[in-house]
Amino acid sequence: xxxxxxxxxxxxxxxxxxxxxxxxxxxxxxxxxxxxxxxxxxxxxxxxxxxxxxxxxxxxxxxxxxxxxxxxxxxxxxxxxxxxxxxxxxxxxxxxxxxxxxxxxxxxxxxxxxxxxxxxxxxxxxxxxxxxxxxxxxxxxxxxxxxxxxxxxxxxxxxxxxxxxxxxxxxxxxxxxxxxxxxxxxxxxxxxxxxxxxxxxxxxxxxxxxxxxxxxxxxxxxxxxxxxxxxxxxxxxxxxxxxxxxxxxxxxxxxxxxxxxxxxxxxxxxxxxxxxxxxxxxxxxxxxxxxxxxxxxxxxxxxxxx
Numbered sequence: 001x002x003x004x005x006x007x008x009x010x011x012x013x014x015x016x017x018x019x020x021x022x023x024x025x026x027x028x029x030x031x032x033x034x035x036x037x038x039x040x041x042x043x044x045x046x047x048x049x050x051x052x053x054x055x056x057x058x059x060x061x062x063x064x065x066x067x068x069x070x071x072x073x074x075x076x077x078x079x080x081x082x083x084x085x086x087x088x089x090x091x092x093x094x095x096x097x098x099x100x101x102x103x104x105x106x107x108x109x110x111x112x113x114x115x116x117x118x119x120x121x122x123x124x125x126x127x128x129x130x131x132x133x134x135x136x137x138x139x140x141x142x143x144x145x146x147x148x149x150x151x152x153x154x155x156x157x158x159x160x161x162x163x164x165x166x167x168x169x170x171x172x173x174x175x176x177x178x179x180x181x182x183x184x185x186x187x188x189x190x191x192x193x194x195x196x197x198x199x200x201x202x203x204x205x206x207x208x209x210x211x212x213x214x215x216x217x218x219x220x221x222x223x224x225x226x227x228x229x230x231x232x233x234x235x236x237x238x239x240x241x242x243x244x245x246x247x248x249x250x251x252x253x254x255x256x257x258x259x260x261x262x263x264x265x266x267x268x269x270x271x272x273x274x275x276x277x278x279x280x281x282x283x284x285x286x287x288x289x290x291x292x293x294x295x296x297x298x299x300x301x302x303x304x305x306x
């Protein structure tokens with residue numbers, strides 16, 4: 001028997017519904033499938049549960065008194081830790097308008113009432129597997145130190161790495177649901193020019209603080225965008241703090257990360273290539289780097305550009 005924590009862990013499902021019959025049916029089916037079930041009978045109770053325990057999946061009734069399922073979904077998506085939690089709507093409202101409303105609120109799927117337990121469990125397991133694959137990918141990107149955001153086709157931020165926190169904090173909410181890229185950025189991403197290798201957009205146009213670079217897709221409905229601070233002074237300060245460098249050493253490393261030669265750096269800083277090389281020797285020691293290329297790689301990781 002495998003006694004690892006992953007093997008012993010039970011998936012946690014939060015079921016939010018105000019109908020006792022539905023709660024009983026769904027709870028029994030999920031528990032028989034080996035899942036741990038949490039129950040809430042209204043939107044406010046669901047938010048309280050999630051504040052205490054992070055479920056792996058949320059099943060959400062669309063029609064409830066007070067805060068309905070759509071409002072509850074929006075509120076859940078704004079809570080820390082639930083940005084990527086699969087939310088599946090349970091609804092008798094199978095018309096197109098309400099299905100679209102559920103997806104716009106942040107749902108990933110829906111099942112119609114009366115509930116088919118076997119179909120519901122199959123959907124839950126599919127979304128759990130997808131969420132865990134995405135979580136592993138995000139963890140790898142986080143560990144790599146890249147500043148990345150993933151947006152849906154409407155520009156809403158679905159997830160981002162910690163290095164992109166500062167940029168995301170500058171964005172307005174989209175209809176009160178989640179931060180979103182401005183329409184001008186989305187238009188640029190959709191343009192042919194954004195697909196050009198090495199192309200980047202300085203943002204905001206009037207006083208650029210960031211460089212945005214299209215990376216590719218993270219799934220059928222997500223676009224990946226790289227974020228790099230455009231403020232060179234801030235970048236040099238970050239290098240100095242991270243590696244305990246002097247101001248001049250940080251300047252040298254900044255330009256080394258941009259593939260500049262000692263001669264180029266000397267001209268930029270108004271000093272000799274020999275002096276630049278002396279700074280570089282001290283930088284290699286402080287970074288415990290074997291050579292210039294290794295130092296550049298470490299600097300790029302800190303700056304979120306690679």
